[in-house]
Amino acid sequence: MASTAKTVEAVISAAWGKPQSWTLDSYRSRGGYDGLKRALSMEPAAIIDEVKKSNLRGRGGAGFPTGMKWSFVPKDSPKPKYLAVNGDESEPGTFKDRYILENDPHMMLEGIAIASYALGVHTCYVYLRGEFKFQAERTQAAIDEAYKAGIFGKSLMGKEGFALDCFLVRGAGAYICGEETALLESLEGKKGWPRLKPPFPAVVGLFGCPTVVNNVETLASVPPILAKGADWYAKLGTDKSGGTHLVCLSGSVNRPGVYEVGMHTTILELIHDDKYGQGMPKGRKVKAVIPGGSSAPVLGADELDVALEFEALKMKQTMAGSGGVIVMDDATCMVRSLWRVARFYAEESCGQCTPCREGTPWQTRLLRKIEEGRAEMSDIDMLSNVASSIAPYPPIGLGNTICALGDAAALPTHSFLMRFRDEFEAHVREHRCPYGDHPWGSFGDWS
Amino acid sequence: MAEPLFTPEEQKKFDAGIAEILSHYPSDRKSAGMLPALRLLQDLKGWLPPDGLRLVAKSLEVTPERAYEVASFYVMYHLKKPGKYVIDVCTNLSCSLWGAEKMLAYLEQKLGLTAGETNDKFTLRETECLASCGTAPCLQINEDHHERLTQAKLDAILARLS
Ligand SMILES: Cc1cc2nc3c(=O)[nH]c(=O)nc-3n(C[C@H](O)[C@H](O)[C@H](O)COP(=O)(O)O)c2cc1C
Ligand code: SF4
Ligand code: FES
Numbered sequence: 001m002a003s004t005a006k007t008v009e010a011v012i013s014a015a016w017g018k019p020q021s022w023t024l025d026s027y028r029s030r031g032g033y034d035g036l037k038r039a040l041s042m043e044p045a046a047i048i049d050e051v052k053k054s055n056l057r058g059r060g061g062a063g064f065p066t067g068m069k070w071s072f073v074p075k076d077s078p079k080p081k082y083l084a085v086n087g088d089e090s091e092p093g094t095f096k097d098r099y100i101l102e103n104d105p106h107m108m109l110e111g112i113a114i115a116s117y118a119l120g121v122h123t124c125y126v127y128l129r130g131e132f133k134f135q136a137e138r139t140q141a142a143i144d145e146a147y148k149a150g151i152f153g154k155s156l157m158g159k160e161g162f163a164l165d166c167f168l169v170r171g172a173g174a175y176i177c178g179e180e181t182a183l184l185e186s187l188e189g190k191k192g193w194p195r196l197k198p199p200f201p202a203v204v205g206l207f208g209c210p211t212v213v214n215n216v217e218t219l220a221s222v223p224p225i226l227a228k229g230a231d232w233y234a235k236l237g238t239d240k241s242g243g244t245h246l247v248c249l250s251g252s253v254n255r256p257g258v259y260e261v262g263m264h265t266t267i268l269e270l271i272h273d274d275k276y277g278q279g280m281p282k283g284r285k286v287k288a289v290i291p292g293g294s295s296a297p298v299l300g301a302d303e304l305d306v307a308l309e310f311e312a313l314k315m316k317q318t319m320a321g322s323g324g325v326i327v328m329d330d331a332t333c334m335v336r337s338l339w340r341v342a343r344f345y346a347e348e349s350c351g352q353c354t355p356c357r358e359g360t361p362w363q364t365r366l367l368r369k370i371e372e373g374r375a376e377m378s379d380i381d382m383l384s385n386v387a388s389s390i391a392p393y394p395p396i397g398l399g400n401t402i403c404a405l406g407d408a409a410a411l412p413t414h415s416f417l418m419r420f421r422d423e424f425e426a427h428v429r430e431h432r433c434p435y436g437d438h439p440w441g442s443f444g445d446w447s
Numbered sequence: 448m449a450e451p452l453f454t455p456e457e458q459k460k461f462d463a464g465i466a467e468i469l470s471h472y473p474s475d476r477k478s479a480g481m482l483p484a485l486r487l488l489q490d491l492k493g494w495l496p497p498d499g500l501r502l503v504a505k506s507l508e509v510t511p512e513r514a515y516e517v518a519s520f521y522v523m524y525h526l527k528k529p530g531k532y533v534i535d536v537c538t539n540l541s542c543s544l545w546g547a548e549k550m551l552a553y554l555e556q557k558l559g560l561t562a563g564e565t566n567d568k569f570t571l572r573e574t575e576c577l578a579s580c581g582t583a584p585c586l587q588i589n590e591d592h593h594e595r596l597t598q599a600k601l602d603a604i605l606a607r608l609s
């Protein structure tokens with residue numbers, strides 16, 4: 001399809017691909033740190049109000065309003081407060097934060113500075129997944145530049161009496177550390193076991209102190225809000241969700257990649273428009289799309305005229321999640337796809353809660369049996385029951401576990417079964433995978 | 448006598464590294480430095496030998512059991528000595544839709560290893576999403592990242608590993 005999708009103003013990705021875009025000089029030449037300058041002339045409470053008015057919602061998965069989260073931090077706490085940046089980026093199908101870290105890390109650092117000033121935070125930890133070696137080097141270089149330029153350090157960009165330290169920490173390979181309380185445990189030097197909530201991190205977080213956990217993209221969205229105003233930012237989006245956002249397009253589509261889109265951009269536009277995915281591989285049609293990282297319930301081909309936005313996707317009983325849009329074409333086996341997703345959650349369960357610890361490998365075993373043509377019809381019902389015992393559906397969010405990894409493991413199963421049950425039954429009836437040795441769609445045969 | 452864990456040069460790097468790590472945390476929270484300290488040790492030795500774990504624990508004023516508990520939770524720490532090159536192949540959904548399973552099978556055959564096995568030169572592992580789903584398939588070799596892999600590209604990369 002030619003480009004008919006409405007053009008979207010690039011707020012976050014404007015500098016990507018420009019020479020040296022990751023350096024402080026480049027960032028400053030584009031008005032970088034002007035937002036911080038304005039913030040430092042304001043009352044902290046007014047900054048939080050500005051972010052509230054912008055309708056910025058968290059980009060890490062849950063879409064929680066950022067200004068509201070910041071306002072939960074107690075103002076009169078005698079304890080220090082912390083900011084923890086979530087750069088764990090491990091939800092399958094998600095690869096946007098790395099592009100911010102690679103192309104424009106100062107945008108995130110300015111967001112950190114503004115948030116810290118607004119919240120009275122003097123120490124920030126940036127937690128990056130362990131596999132981000134190159135991204136960690138880039139980010140550390142930017143942090144070093146910011147210290148040298150007097151942005152971080154004893155006085156925040158010249159603000160007497162307001163010190164801000166920023167430390168980078170690398171994880172070591174554990175998806176669960178993206179869950180905010182597991183991230184805090186990991187930052188405390190422990191294994192990543194999620195904590196029971198409440199208390200929420202805003203009240204009892206890192207080292208028992210009030211802590212805000214925000215995603216990389218969320219923080220990178222803050223400087224433009226301060227520089228250009230909350231009204232401008234809010235107007236870019238919908239009533240309930242301000243700004244633009246990054247989506248990660250992958251799977252069976254001609255041009256996978258990270259695209260900055262509006263809150264109105266639909267899945268169909270993302271897949272087919274010349275500005276974005278440039279359509280399906282030749283002769284193929286869309287069969288299924290996971291719209292928000294592998295934990296988001298899958299949609300069928302007739303459900304894709306929907307905006308990639310929190311509220312619109314919620315109406316379809318799925319979620320915008322982390323912005324990972326995974327496309328499967330009509331030559332892809334749904335059982336094989338779900339089996340792979342289920343294996344991931346079984347592998348990454350921390351093992352604290354029985355439904356998650358026992359249920360996730362059980363799902364995997366049943367799916368393997370179905371895919372290999374060894375299952376009976378009753379195994380399909382069993383699979384559905386196992387998923388329900390981890391977390392029923394719909395609606396989303398009824399999980400029986402400490403953290404939402406349980407939900408993340410059950411939602412794919414429920415939604416695949418709801419939309420593609422006939423394929424599961426065909427495996428049982430034919431005692432084999434109908435796709436034979438080619439279950440992975442049109443790009444699945446590597447050479 | 449048993450070989451000392453570190454050469455004098457390594458010892459210096461370790462001590463300086465630990466001091467730097469500890470400066471990032473409140474003074475009563477030394478144990479928070481566990482992940483970076485384990486990484487420091489692994490960068491120096493290529494894995495986490497038991498002597499090293501004890502040393503990390505001592506530096507952070509925790510028990511060796513605690514260091515082991517953390518080290519064994521995270522997949523990037525090597526509690527056994529790996530091959531010279533650790534190859535981690537992502538086979539998660541988006542990569543499999545671009546042939547990752549076939550790429551892994553090719554590697555298994557070429558290296559004579561099944562995923563999860565180690566020989567002198569290589570450790571081959573299947574891993575989870577590496578945030579390269581848009582540039583699939585991908586893998587990491589000793590944490591260096593390679594994307595958009597074709598068989599020709601992969602052969603060229605392997606040929607450079609001596
Ligand atoms: C299992 C699990 C994994 C998660 N992984 C990530 C992640 O990799 N990155 C991220 O930003 N948020 C992740 N989250 C969401 C965080 O818990 C948290 O909501 C988020 O960091 C808040 O930031 P935001 O308000 O800026 O979105 C994950 C949540 C769960 C339950
Ligand atoms: S739901 Fe799973 S990952 Fe989350 S705390 Fe429970 S066992 Fe751990
Ligand atoms: S699925 Fe392989 S990098 Fe994401």
